[in-house]
Amino acid sequence: MxxxxxxxxxxxxxxxxxxxxxxxxxxxxxxxxxRVKALAKFLNYKPNRLAVSLKSSKANTIGVxxxxxxxxxxxxxxxxxxxxxAKQGYQIITCLSNELQSKENDSLQLLSNGxxxxxxxxxxxxxxVANKVDHINSILNQNIPIVLFDRVSEDIDCDKVIIDDTGAxxxxxxxxxxxxxxxxxxxxxxxxxxxxKLRVKGxxxxxxxxxxxxxxxxCITISHDESIENKIEALLxxxxxxxxxxxxxxxxxxxxxQKAIKLNINVPxxxxxxxxxxxxxLQFTDPKLSTVSQHTLDxxxxxxxxxxxxxxxxxxxxxxxxxxxxxxxxxxGTTK
Amino acid sequence: MxxxxxxxxxxxxxxxxxxxxxxxxxxxxxxxxxRVKALAKFLNYKPNRLAVSLKSSKANTIGVxxxxxxxxxxxxxxxxxxxxxAKQGYQIITCLSNELQSKENDSLQLLSNGxxxxxxxxxxxxxxVANKVDHINSILNQNIPIVLFDRVSEDIDCDKVIIDDTGAxxxxxxxxxxxxxxxxxxxxxxxxxxxxKLRVKGxxxxxxxxxxxxxxxxCITISHDESIENKIEALLxxxxxxxxxxxxxxxxxxxxxQKAIKLNINVPxxxxxxxxxxxxxLQFTDPKLSTVSQHTLDxxxxxxxxxxxxxxxxxxxxxxxxxxxxxxxxxxGTTK
DNA sequence: CTGAAAGCGCTAACAT
DNA sequence: ATGTTAGCGCTTTCAG
Numbered sequence: 077m078x079x080x081x082x083x084x085x086x087x088x089x090x091x092x093x094x095x096x097x098x099x100x101x102x103x104x105x106x107x108x109x110x111r112v113k114a115l116a117k118f119l120n121y122k123p124n125r126l127a128v129s130l131k132s133s134k135a136n137t138i139g140v141x142x143x144x145x146x147x148x149x150x151x152x153x154x155x156x157x158x159x160x161x162a163k164q165g166y167q168i169i170t171c172l173s174n175e176l177q178s179k180e181n182d183s184l185q186l187l188s189n190g191x192x193x194x195x196x197x198x199x200x201x202x203x204x205v206a207n208k209v210d211h212i213n214s215i216l217n218q219n220i221p222i223v224l225f226d227r228v229s230e231d232i233d234c235d236k237v238i239i240d241d242t243g244a245x246x247x248x249x250x251x252x253x254x255x256x257x258x259x260x261x262x263x264x265x266x267x268x269x270x271x272x273k274l275r276v277k278g279x280x281x282x283x284x285x286x287x288x289x290x291x292x293x294x295c296i297t298i299s300h301d302e303s304i305e306n307k308i309e310a311l312l313x314x315x316x317x318x319x320x321x322x323x324x325x326x327x328x329x330x331x332x333x334q335k336a337i338k339l340n341i342n343v344p345x346x347x348x349x350x351x352x353x354x355x356x357x358l359q360f361t362d363p364k365l366s367t368v369s370q371h372t373l374d375x376x377x378x379x380x381x382x383x384x385x386x387x388x389x390x391x392x393x394x395x396x397x398x399x400x401x402x403x404x405x406x407x408x409g410t411t412k
Numbered sequence: 413m414x415x416x417x418x419x420x421x422x423x424x425x426x427x428x429x430x431x432x433x434x435x436x437x438x439x440x441x442x443x444x445x446x447r448v449k450a451l452a453k454f455l456n457y458k459p460n461r462l463a464v465s466l467k468s469s470k471a472n473t474i475g476v477x478x479x480x481x482x483x484x485x486x487x488x489x490x491x492x493x494x495x496x497x498a499k500q501g502y503q504i505i506t507c508l509s510n511e512l513q514s515k516e517n518d519s520l521q522l523l524s525n526g527x528x529x530x531x532x533x534x535x536x537x538x539x540x541v542a543n544k545v546d547h548i549n550s551i552l553n554q555n556i557p558i559v560l561f562d563r564v565s566e567d568i569d570c571d572k573v574i575i576d577d578t579g580a581x582x583x584x585x586x587x588x589x590x591x592x593x594x595x596x597x598x599x600x601x602x603x604x605x606x607x608x609k610l611r612v613k614g615x616x617x618x619x620x621x622x623x624x625x626x627x628x629x630x631c632i633t634i635s636h637d638e639s640i641e642n643k644i645e646a647l648l649x650x651x652x653x654x655x656x657x658x659x660x661x662x663x664x665x666x667x668x669x670q671k672a673i674k675l676n677i678n679v680p681x682x683x684x685x686x687x688x689x690x691x692x693x694l695q696f697t698d699p700k701l702s703t704v705s706q707h708t709l710d711x712x713x714x715x716x717x718x719x720x721x722x723x724x725x726x727x728x729x730x731x732x733x734x735x736x737x738x739x740x741x742x743x744x745g746t747t748k
Numbered sequence: 749c750t751g752a753a754a755g756c757g758c759t760a761a762c763a764t
Numbered sequence: 765a766t767g768t769t770a771g772c773g774c775t776t777t778c779a780g
């Protein structure tokens with residue numbers, strides 16, 4: 077590894093001269109600057125990031141804690157975060173909590189030692205279920221900024237990036253109502269998450285506001301030890317009168333569609349389906365699934381922007397902001 | 413941030429005493445050790461990682477460069493890498509090349525400044541197509557170890573983790589032959605990648621070795637600007653005699669299955685399909701797709717193990733190893 | 749215009 | 765048993 081010292085020795089100047097020259101200091105003669113830079117380039121000198129960070133007390137690194145990288149939503153969010161961070165000169169250290177509070181805590185502890193300047197995270201399922209957020213607040217108390225995205229908690233006072241989950245589900249349900257659907261069920265595998273609860277709220281709100289809608293609202297929740305496929309197939313088999321489905325997570329919409337086709341239900345003539353999936357599943361469905369698009373890339377980008385904004389104004393402690401990214405309904409082949 | 417200095421001042425001892433005490437040095441009295449540790453715990457002292465790394469010239473961090481995080485194979489590999497790295501006390505810094513050589517190079521440059529001790533990477537598509545690997549070899553020349561996985565190059569002399577791509581495709585094709593299939597086509601979206609070429613080789617080998625097989629081998633390659641769905645649908649529509657399909661990438665198997673069902677082709681009676689997809693797509697298919705399982709988790713784990721092994725024996729420069737992870741055929745509903 | 753020196757936080761050889 | 769000192773690589777103030 078080439079250091080300033082090496083360059084200084086080779087050029088018979090002092091280390092500080094080399095350092096200044098590389099930073100185009102006014103103090104150094106143009107001639108010296110040129111010589112230093114030439115040698116630095118020749119030897120492929122790169123400033124040691126650890127030393128720079130130690131000196132400046134700034135790691136230029138963001139800790140990203142993701143609950144589940146195999147969930148396409150989070151993979152895409154990570155993609156956006158990495159992209160924006162790189163653009164702004166930050167590295168990211170990625171940790172996966174695997175939905176466990178213990179791992180989430182481990183990661184926070186491990187990185188809050190100068191490794192990172194701040195965190196971007198989405199709360200682990202286990203943490204959300206128990207609503208135990210002390211470990212997160214403890215980081216904030218150490219004056220290390222955090223931006224929460226998607227899965228957030230009211231008990232944590234920090235910057236947040238969310239979508240209007242209630243509004244999105246409301247809009248989706250409303251669309252089915254406008255189609256004249258009389259029997260709309262909601263299917264959820266995420267009723268223990270904050271976003272799941274909010275989406276249910278939007279569904280119920282839409283049904284309640286429609287005075288002509290007579291059926292009882294019906295939320296089918298699928299727990300982790302149940303087979304999504306079996307449960308949905310049974311549901312559709314035993315309830316032929318269902319004419320609208322809102323799948324409020326990644327996969328239930330797709331699976332409902334697939335099972336409907338298997339059962340020879342005509343989509344969208346006799347049944348409309350709206351999911352919260354990402355575009356990546358579209359290639360696997362025919363007709364194409366209508367979805368609520370969450371603008372995941374914008375969520376990731378906004379998270380990075382907010383964190384860096386906070387880092388740049390760390391002294392002047394201003395209020396925390398919650399930014400809501402617009403979600404919108406994209407109608408494709410599974411709605412009229 | 414609490415430092416050794418803080419502890420030392422509070423306890424009226426020297427910094428080195430504190431440091432030694434925290435490391436359970438024999439030199440320090442049990443009493444002092446206890447007092448130091450108590451205060452450290454009370455103040456939630458954590459050694460500054462940057463300082464430790466700078467001092468020890470060891471970042472305890474692995475740079476991971478992934479071509480495409482939205483590809484489930486790589487997401488899963490990252491999952492495994494993170495898991496194993498965490499287990500061994502390493503952090504990972506994740507960079508996404510987005511299949512671009514320029515970004516791949518940027519990431520290598522950016523991190524080869526003390527930020528990481530070594531790299532785990534899979535080569536970007538652009539890099540593989542051009543087979544320009546100087547930027548990677550230049551890192552190796554700086555004595556920074558690299559482990560390549562999945563997509564590798566013969567022109568890079570380093571540790572590698574691969575699957576037996578040729579053998580896997582051979583096995584898959586052989587299975588279709590053993591079913592008595594007479595018209596087996598291979599479908600690929602990745603014919604520009606090393607793994608794609610090897611899998612084609614295995615397919616051809618199987619067909620050639622079967623003296624009773626009379627049809628011409630047929631490889632359908634789909635480029636990036638073509639619609640996979642349209643191409644496969646047209647293929648199946650216009651070639652009703654196809655009775656076996658090997659999809660050698662992530663998605664073509666699934667899509668072929670879906671189109672076959674749409675066209676009322678009886679799977680697996682009249683057509684068998686084998687894909688290289690991961691289990692995550694199974695929930696979207698009925699019947700369940702038969703696949704070549706790549707043991708992605710093992711690939712990630714092995715990569716970390718090999719890199720850390722190399723880091724621990726950096727001085728004694730031993731030979732580079734290529735480790736082959738066994739892939740195996742999992743027969744489900746789309747084969748007889 | 750250039751250099752010496754201090755210090756970021758830590759470790760470890762070397763005093764005492 | 766404890767302290768002093770030097771140094772990892774870098775930046776930056778202050779002196780020359």
